[in-house]
Amino acid sequence: MSTLKDVQTVCLTRGIIFPTAEIYSGVSGFFDYGPIGTILKQKLIKSWREEFVKSHSNIFEIDGSTVLPEKVLEASGHLESFVDPIAQCKKCKSIHRADHLIEDKTGKFVEGKTPKELTKIIEKEKIKCPSCKGGLMDVRVFNLMLKTDISPTGGQTGYLRPETAQNIFTAFNRVYRTTRSKLPMGIAQVGHSFRNEISPRNFIVRLREFSQMEIEMFIDPREKSCERFDEVKDIQINLVTQEAQQKKGKMIKITVGEAFEKGILPDPWIGYFLAKEFEFYKSLGIPEDALRFRHMLPEETPHYSEGNFDLEIKFDFGWKETVGNAYRTDHDLKSHMKHANVKLDVQTEKGKVLPHVVEPSFGIERTVAGILLHNYVEDKERGWDWFKFPAKIAPYLAGVFPLVRKDGLPEKAQDVIEDLKKEGFDVFYDESGSIGKRYARADEIGTPFAITIDYDTLKDDTVTIRNRDSTKQIRIHIKDLRVFLEAALRGLE
Numbered sequence: 001m002s003t004l005k006d007v008q009t010v011c012l013t014r015g016i017i018f019p020t021a022e023i024y025s026g027v028s029g030f031f032d033y034g035p036i037g038t039i040l041k042q043k044l045i046k047s048w049r050e051e052f053v054k055s056h057s058n059i060f061e062i063d064g065s066t067v068l069p070e071k072v073l074e075a076s077g078h079l080e081s082f083v084d085p086i087a088q089c090k091k092c093k094s095i096h097r098a099d100h101l102i103e104d105k106t107g108k109f110v111e112g113k114t115p116k117e118l119t120k121i122i123e124k125e126k127i128k129c130p131s132c133k134g135g136l137m138d139v140r141v142f143n144l145m146l147k148t149d150i151s152p153t154g155g156q157t158g159y160l161r162p163e164t165a166q167n168i169f170t171a172f173n174r175v176y177r178t179t180r181s182k183l184p185m186g187i188a189q190v191g192h193s194f195r196n197e198i199s200p201r202n203f204i205v206r207l208r209e210f211s212q213m214e215i216e217m218f219i220d221p222r223e224k225s226c227e228r229f230d231e232v233k234d235i236q237i238n239l240v241t242q243e244a245q246q247k248k249g250k251m252i253k254i255t256v257g258e259a260f261e262k263g264i265l266p267d268p269w270i271g272y273f274l275a276k277e278f279e280f281y282k283s284l285g286i287p288e289d290a291l292r293f294r295h296m297l298p299e300e301t302p303h304y305s306e307g308n309f310d311l312e313i314k315f316d317f318g319w320k321e322t323v324g325n326a327y328r329t330d331h332d333l334k335s336h337m338k339h340a341n342v343k344l345d346v347q348t349e350k351g352k353v354l355p356h357v358v359e360p361s362f363g364i365e366r367t368v369a370g371i372l373l374h375n376y377v378e379d380k381e382r383g384w385d386w387f388k389f390p391a392k393i394a395p396y397l398a399g400v401f402p403l404v405r406k407d408g409l410p411e412k413a414q415d416v417i418e419d420l421k422k423e424g425f426d427v428f429y430d431e432s433g434s435i436g437k438r439y440a441r442a443d444e445i446g447t448p449f450a451i452t453i454d455y456d457t458l459k460d461d462t463v464t465i466r467n468r469d470s471t472k473q474i475r476i477h478i479k480d481l482r483v484f485l486e487a488a489l490r491g492l493e
Helices: 006-014 037-055 072-074 097-105 115-125 167-176 240-248 254-259 268-283 333-340 366-376 409-422 435-444 455-460 480-488
Strands: 018-021 030-035 060-063 065-069 083-088 096-097 139-141 146-150 156-161 184-194 209-217 236-240 253-254 292-297 308-315 318-329 346-348 350-351 356-363 398-402 428-429 450-453 462-467 471-479
Touching: 006 018, 006 428, 030 037, 030 450, 037 060, 037 184, 037 209, 037 268, 060 167, 065 072, 065 167, 072 146, 072 156, 072 167, 072 254, 072 333, 083 097, 083 115, 096 097, 096 184, 097 115, 097 254, 115 167, 167 184, 167 209, 209 268, 209 366, 209 428, 236 254, 236 268, 240 292, 240 455, 253 254, 253 450, 254 268, 268 292, 268 356, 292 318, 292 462, 308 366, 356 366, 409 428, 409 450, 409 455, 409 480, 435 450, 450 480, 455 462, 462 480
Parallel strands: 060 184, 236 292, 398 428, 398 450
Antiparallel strands: 018 030, 065 156, 083 096, 083 139, 146 156, 184 209, 209 356, 236 253, 292 308, 308 318, 318 356, 346 350, 450 462, 462 471
């Protein structure tokens, strides 16, 4: 299996993703997307919107502010409890994430343990500072939020939001009323979040600034139903149950319908989203055996939650949460209702109710990392490594190449590329170097098709199309290019 470091090297070489302000040596935990990476990210978001938002008449999208007043985060609990355990070196004073040090040294999962418990483990396992091998101080907690002053006089404290969810909860009442909705109703949002991570690492997997795609599904807790559950109930997912984790058992394959019937899933809406996510991530080129849902253990699960299920992607360094699915009950609305002194319950045919919330929260950067890793092909036979992105998320669907740079071929190629762009296709032009080198450059950034304009094109308006995956070539008429490429986007080529 390739490693994320291999992928990172390609990303730097081709300018796909690179450190922010790298000419100043940058600051860890921040990355910029280059031209290719930007299109990849945009197409991922577009695919997510089509699958999880636009296909539902009762899910509405908002775009909230990234700065939130302190009162919001006090009500949500972030001000008090949004913390990570840290251990500082007595010698070099460097600070490390305590649970990560323990997991790296022992392989034991210790999330949820208290600072006192973590300190005891560090002492017992004789864990030292990874920077200088010095001894470590007792573990303490560190709040991860990035603080800012609002107004020129600094009269009000604000924070860069640590998650996109709180915008949705505070906007619930207005969105519910102005859309004239009924339960169940979803509010979706795509945007940036910020966490002052102690030890950003693994390329874009753990960052200080990252992007989320999130839905808060507001439901009536008196009705254990989901109108679209029958569409997905027979979809089989990979699941690691709480019991399997406690007894060192294995992952199982189970349909979401069976998981709900057995009481593993607390609500059919959770099952609906798990099924949709499993199919969605497979469509991004991530193989089924590299995807699993993990039912979070009781000690990891927030006290107000009736069940958390993480969609994890397998990386070369282990499994990593990419989508967090939670049954958040009425905790958030109840807390904001209390702190803001406003009514957030709604009137239904069965009377007033404070909605419960089912939340699927997608990490964009971790998804991109999974896409890059699992679509990366090391190809000794071909002589170059390349990405096999599915057509719907490939940054460019096709490259257009004149066979040579003379005799009117470049002009004909330019005509073809302009027509394709007018049709809305993401394509690029390249006339530099041999046709083999151009194929290689196109493959390296995951372009599914190469369209070559040659001398026969000038005679009969036909072009050669090379398939990235098979390297096979076919010849079609220019007027049929649009139909061919549209079929490819639908997965029919």
